[in-house]
Amino acid sequence: xxxxxxxxxxxxxxxxxxxxxxxxxxxxxxxxxxxxxxxxxxxxxxxxxxxxxxxxxxxxxxxxxxxxxxxxxxxxxxxxxxxxxxxxxxxxxxxxxxxxxxxxxxxxxxxxxxxxxxxxxxxxxxxxxxxxxxxxxxxxxxxxxxxxxxxxxxxxxxxxxxxxxxxxxxxxxxxxxxxxxxxxxxxxxxxxxxxxxxxxxxxxxxxxxxxxxxxxxxxxxxxxxxxxxxxxxxxxxxxxxxxxxxxxxxxxxxxxxxxxxxxxxxxxxxxxxxxxxxxxxxxxxxxxxxxxxxxxxxxxxxxxxxxxxxxxxxxxxxxxxxxxxxxxxxxxxxxxxxxxxxxxxxxxxxxxxx
Numbered sequence: 001x002x003x004x005x006x007x008x009x010x011x012x013x014x015x016x017x018x019x020x021x022x023x024x025x026x027x028x029x030x031x032x033x034x035x036x037x038x039x040x041x042x043x044x045x046x047x048x049x050x051x052x053x054x055x056x057x058x059x060x061x062x063x064x065x066x067x068x069x070x071x072x073x074x075x076x077x078x079x080x081x082x083x084x085x086x087x088x089x090x091x092x093x094x095x096x097x098x099x100x101x102x103x104x105x106x107x108x109x110x111x112x113x114x115x116x117x118x119x120x121x122x123x124x125x126x127x128x129x130x131x132x133x134x135x136x137x138x139x140x141x142x143x144x145x146x147x148x149x150x151x152x153x154x155x156x157x158x159x160x161x162x163x164x165x166x167x168x169x170x171x172x173x174x175x176x177x178x179x180x181x182x183x184x185x186x187x188x189x190x191x192x193x194x195x196x197x198x199x200x201x202x203x204x205x206x207x208x209x210x211x212x213x214x215x216x217x218x219x220x221x222x223x224x225x226x227x228x229x230x231x232x233x234x235x236x237x238x239x240x241x242x243x244x245x246x247x248x249x250x251x252x253x254x255x256x257x258x259x260x261x262x263x264x265x266x267x268x269x270x271x272x273x274x275x276x277x278x279x280x281x282x283x284x285x286x287x288x289x290x291x292x293x294x295x296x297x298x299x300x301x302x303x304x305x306x307x308x309x310x311x312x313x314x315x316x317x318x319x320x321x322x323x324x325x326x327x328x329x330x331x332x333x334x335x336x337x338x339x340x341x342x343x344x345x346x347x348x349x350x351x352x353x354x
Contacts, residue, residue, distance in 0.1 A: 025069060025070075025351070026067060026068075026069045026350055026351065027067065027068050027069065027140045027143045027144050027348060027350065027351035027352075028065060028066070028067050028140070028348070028349050028350035028351065029065070029066045029136040029137075029139045029140045029143070029346055029347065029348055029349065030063045030064075030065055030136070030346070030347050030349045031063060031064045031065075031066070031132040031133070031135050031136035031139070031178050031345070031346040031347075032059035032060060032061070032062065032063055032132065032177070032178060032181055032342040032344070032345065032346075033059070033060055033062045033063065033064065033119075033120070033121065033127035033128055033129060033132055033178075034057050034058065034059050034060060034127060034128045034132075034173075034174060034177035034178065035057060035058050035060055035127065035213070035215075035307060035316060035339070036055055036056075036057040036128075036173060036177075036307065036308070037056045037057060037058070037249070037252055037269075037270060038055070038056045038245065038248035038249040038251075038252050038269060038270065038273050039053065039054045039055035039056055039057075039173075039245055039246050039248060039249030040055060040171075040173065040245070040277070040308075041171070041231060041242055041245060041277065041280060042054060042055065042171075042188065042242050042243075042245060042246045042249075043055050043171030043172050043173040043186070043188045044169075044170070044171040044228075044232055044235070045163075045171075045192070046232050046235040046236075047235055047239070047242055048188040048189065048190060049190050050190070050239075051190070051243075052187055052188060052189055052190070052246070053171070053187070053188035053246060054185060054186065054187050054188070054246045054249040054250055055171075055173040055185070055186045055188075055249055056184075056185050056186075056248075056249040056250075056252045056253055057173060057177050057183075057184060057186065058177075058182070058183040058184075058341060058342075059177055059178070059180075059181040059182055059183075059341070059342040059343075059344075059345065060127070060339040060340065060341065060342055061339060061340045061341070061342045062119075062120040062121055062127065062337075062339060063119065063120050063132075063342075064117060064118075064119045064120075064129060064132040064133050064136050064178075065117065065118050065119070065136070066115070066116070066117045066133065066136040066137045066139075066140045067114075067115070067116040067117070067140070067350075068113065068114065068115050068116075068137070068140040068141060068144050069113075069114050069144075070112055070113065070114070070144075071111070071112035071113055071114040072112070073112060075112075076088075077089060077090065078090055078091075078111035078112045078113075079091070079092060079094075079095065079111050079112070079113055079114075080113075080114045080115070081095055081097055081100050081115045081116075082114075082115070082116035082117070083097060083100075083116070083117050084123070090111075091111070092104050092105060092109070092110070092111065092113075093105075098166050099130065099133055099134045099137065099161065099162070099166070100115055100137065102161045102165050102166060103134065103137045103138055103141060103161060104141070106138075106157065106160075106161060106165075107138070107141045107142065107145065109141055109144070109145075115137065115140075117133055117136070117137070119132075119133075121337070122221060123221065124221040124222055124312075124313070125217070125221060125307070125308070125312075125313040125314055126306060126307035126308020126309065126310075126312070126313030126314050127307055127308065127313070127314065128173075128174035128177060128178060128308070130162070130174070131158055131162060131170075131174030131175045131177075131178050132174070132178040132346075134158040134161055134162055134175065134178075135154050135155065135158045135175055135178040135179050135345075135346050136178070136346050138154055138157050138158055138161075139154055139346045139347075139348065140348070140351075143348050143351050143352055144351075146352070151179040151180045151181075151345050151346070152179070152196075154175075154178075154179040154345075154346060155172070155175045155176045155178075155179035155180065155194065156175075158175040158178070158179070159172045159175045162175070168225065169225055169228040169229045169232050170225075170228060171188070172186075172188060172194055173186055173188075176194055176196065177345075178345060178346055179345045179346055180196055180198075180345045181342055181343055181344040181345030181346075182198050182199070182341075182342070182343050182344070182345070183198070183199040183201060183206070183341065184196055184197060184198050184199060185197040185199065185249060185250070185253045197253070199253065199256060199257075201256065206341050209256075209261070209266075209341075210339065210340055210341055211321055212263040212266060212267075212302075212318050212319060212320065212321070213316065213317075213318065213319075213339065214301075214316070214317045214318075214319050214324060214327060214328075214336065215307075215314045215315070215316050215317075215336065215337045215338070215339055216292070216314065216315045216317070216331050216334040216335065216336050216337075217314055217334060217335045217336075217337055218288070218289065218292070218306075218312050218313060218314065218315055218334060219312075219334070219335075220286075220288075220311070220312025220313065221312060221313070222309075222310075222311040222312040222313065226283065227281055227283045227284060227309040227310050227311050228309050230281040230282065230283060231280045231281040231284070231309070234280055234281060238279065238280050241276045241279055241280065242280075244272075244276055245273055245276050245277065248269050248270075248272065248273045251269055252266070252269055255269075263302050263318055263319065263320045264302055264320075266302065266303070266318050267301065267302020267303030267304070267317075267318035267319075268302065268303055269303070270302075270303040270304055270305050270316075270318055271297075271302070271303030271304070272303075273305060274293075274303065274304065274305040274306075277305065277310065278310075281310070283310065283311050284306070284309070284310030284311060285306065285310060285311075286311065286312075289306060289312075289315065292315055292331060292334065293315065295330045295331065296315075296317050296319075296327050296330060296331055298330070299323065299326040299327045299329070299330035299331075300319060300320065300323030300326050300327055301317040301318065301319045301323070301327050302317075302318045302319065302320065303317070303318050304316050304317035304318055314337070315331075315334070
């Protein structure tokens, strides 16, 4: 049924002005993306409800930026949402972007409102962009309301919206990495709680670790939901593989703590994890991905994996610095992206001080 557009009347203009006068102006948040090294797939309820999950991951210096502000009453639409497309609607429930709509509902944000987001890498590339958007948007909306919020609360709220409200077949690792930042071992407990163990590494040691990481863009964007749905369906039958992948996360932490985590040992753990991960669902890898991985190993890569759920996105490799040129040449058809560690989680970069 068609509905007349409720263009601002006098009462709505007064309400918009009142909202603008008592709330802060433009808020911009910067929220990091992440690389998951080991344990992915053990952060979903289907696994951790019958035993702990564990993920070893790091935030990186690639970001999702979110801008929110009270939309001016001079515009004809009360709600504008800018991402890969622009939505101009009259009511919150009309927003098509699921995360934006449910975040605004969750924090009881009423029009007029403007939300815009941009990222350093494309969506659906395996670096946790959707959850970084959820965390960054919630952070910005809390700031708009004059509220301070902890990383733990941001991660919990983003997980609630994506998993409980939107019923996405995902785990909790991405929201935690985006909210907390840094290099961490995340443990997922049977009751749904998350334990965060930051890895206290010297800047030089962290630089050495990242100097072994190479990321190559496969050019393939994929819908993680279909891959994850198949993986979750297979959780019971693949549980012993997932338990070994969980052990890999703890093993990396142990090697980092005792100083034995070099490119060779690091790569061997990731290689073993990738071989296990490929068995969890048929769509995780592809002939092209398998070929690139084989070529990279022949050129000197110690190991690696496809970031995220699989099926495309970024191919991450662990390579000794002296072998990087050879691997780069072997994968010359792919575009390389350099990354560095990010010690901070989601931050307000424009707006009220944290």
